[in-house]
Structure formats: C-alpha cells, structure tokens
Amino acid sequence: MGMEVKTALDKFYECFENPKKDDLFFDYEGLSYQLSSCCYIFTWRTEDGEDEQEYGFDETGKELAEAILNSKVNQARDKSIREILAELPPEAIWLG
Numbered sequence: 001m002g003m004e005v006k007t008a009l010d011k012f013y014e015c016f017e018n019p020k021k022d023d024l025f026f027d028y029e030g031l032s033y034q035l036s037s038c039c040y041i042f043t044w045r046t047e048d049g050e051d052e053q054e055y056g057f058d059e060t061g062k063e064l065a066e067a068i069l070n071s072k073v074n075q076a077r078d079k080s081i082r083e084i085l086a087e088l089p090p091e092a093i094w095l096g
Helices: 008-017 061-070 081-087
Strands: 023-028 031-036 040-045 053-056
Touching: 008 023, 008 061, 008 081, 023 081, 031 081, 061 081
Parallel strands: none
Antiparallel strands: 023 031, 031 040, 040 053
C-alpha cells in the first residue's frame, strides 16, 4: 500500500477536480505556463516576461479540462498540452 506515483497528467486532473486548487504551473522549452481551472491558459517567456499570451475557453468542467489538454499553445503550435505533460515528470508541475 505504497504511495501512488502520480504523473504530470494526474496532477493536471487533480487541479481541475480540487476546488481548493485553481492553477497549475510548469515550464517547457523557454515558456512558463499557467493553466487555470476557471477557463484559460496563460503563457509567458521566462527570460524577460515578454511575449505573453492568454487563451480563453468557453467550456466548463470535464469539457474545459479536455479543451485545455487538446490545445496547442507552445511556441511552435505543434504540441498539445497533453503531449507536453506526458513528457514532464510530475515534480515539474506545481499547483497553486
């Protein structure tokens, strides 16, 4: 009965299912990401704070979580949040 190992994706779902957690943060390829359970993704460059982008969603609940996971908001717009989280270790994700 050891501790269950969580993946980054598990942490994402935990954020969306826990009313006390609003946001999930991680860094990936030079951008910092903030995913909000209240309907947006915010990205910004870590070096200088410029090149900020905000993406809003109309969905709620489970549909919102899936819309965020399927969105491609990395710099090249070629990788979904789901794919990024699959590459990251769980300790690279923090909840706020």
